[in-house]
Amino acid sequence: MKLFRKNILFAPFVEEMCEATANMYRLGWDERNGGNISYLLDEKEVAEYLDLTKVIRTIPTGFEAKALIGKIFIVTGTGKYFKNVEFDPENNLGIVRIAEDGTTAELLWGYADGGKFTSEFPAHMMSHMARLEKDPAHRIVMHSHPTYTIAMNAVCPRDEKDFTHKLWQSNTEAIVVFPDGVGILPAMVCGTNEIGQATAEKMKDFRLVVWSNHGIYGTGRDMDETFGLIETVEKTAEIYMLTLGHEPNVIPDDILKALAKRFDVKPLAGILD
Ligand code: 13P
Numbered sequence: 417m418k419l420f421r422k423n424i425l426f427a428p429f430v431e432e433m434c435e436a437t438a439n440m441y442r443l444g445w446d447e448r449n450g451g452n453i454s455y456l457l458d459e460k461e462v463a464e465y466l467d468l469t470k471v472i473r474t475i476p477t478g479f480e481a482k483a484l485i486g487k488i489f490i491v492t493g494t495g496k497y498f499k500n501v502e503f504d505p506e507n508n509l510g511i512v513r514i515a516e517d518g519t520t521a522e523l524l525w526g527y528a529d530g531g532k533f534t535s536e537f538p539a540h541m542m543s544h545m546a547r548l549e550k551d552p553a554h555r556i557v558m559h560s561h562p563t564y565t566i567a568m569n570a571v572c573p574r575d576e577k578d579f580t581h582k583l584w585q586s587n588t589e590a591i592v593v594f595p596d597g598v599g600i601l602p603a604m605v606c607g608t609n610e611i612g613q614a615t616a617e618k619m620k621d622f623r624l625v626v627w628s629n630h631g632i633y634g635t636g637r638d639m640d641e642t643f644g645l646i647e648t649v650e651k652t653a654e655i656y657m658l659t660l661g662h663e664p665n666v667i668p669d670d671i672l673k674a675l676a677k678r679f680d681v682k683p684l685a686g687i688l689d
């Protein structure tokens with residue numbers, strides 16, 4: 417008997433990838449092929465759509481990800497434009513499983529034109545490992561190039577606590593949405609294992625990491641939470657940049673403390689105390 421499988425183009429996780437990339441493009445965050453997303457999937461759910469014994473091809477990753485062996489991800493393709501994903505998911509996205517050796521990705525679907533996963537695959541997979549250690553419910557790594565976040569990072573000291581404080585002071589939502597703050601990496605060569613390792617190290621403490629002069633990484637349990645983190649940083653950075661050079665009335669620390677109390681969040685230590 418032939419097993420009936422559902423059409424993957426209507427899978428919720430494919431639709432979520434299409435929706436997120438389209439929104440990121442239209443918000444002006446991800447020019448050309450800028451940005452990438454990876455999403456840890458549930459094996460049983462994927463099996464409703466794909467025969468998991470059928471590997472289309474294998475792709476070496478260039479690093480070891482032992483903790484992810486057997487795990488399945490949907491990932492944006494390298495060089496692919498976010499504006500095109502919703503119209504052609506099968507060429508612009510791929511579903512890969514980390515093979516038994518921990519250093520190979522098995523392609524189960526997508527990258528139909530012969531493509532492969534994002535050049536930032538090391539940063540994504542290493543960040544997944546770091547976040548899963550902290551939170552077993554973690555699922556998403558999202559990388560983006562939002563304009564005001566990059567601009568604010570360019571004009572502010574590269575100090576995580578100072579940068580986080582400036583964001584919190586500019587918008588009451590900020591401390592509520594990211595009480596754990598924002599990590600910062602210096603300008604580095606992207607698309608390497610080194611930036612992947614440095615990002616994952618930051619991900620031990622932060623769900624948000626700015627790549628100086630480049631963009632931001634956000635992580636979360638689902639697409640909305642992850643998107644919302646980056647969206648709130650970007651909106652707040654926009655407010656910061658629009659008021660820079662003026663004398664803005666920022667949120668005083670006692671109000672920030674009261675906000676944290678009201679919304680029951682624990683602010684990153686060493687900023688308000
Ligand atoms: P990819 O096209 O390889 O995903 O790279 C885009 C990017 O944002 C690099 O940091």
Ligand code: ZN
Nearest residue numbers: 450451559631
């Ligand atoms: Zn980038």
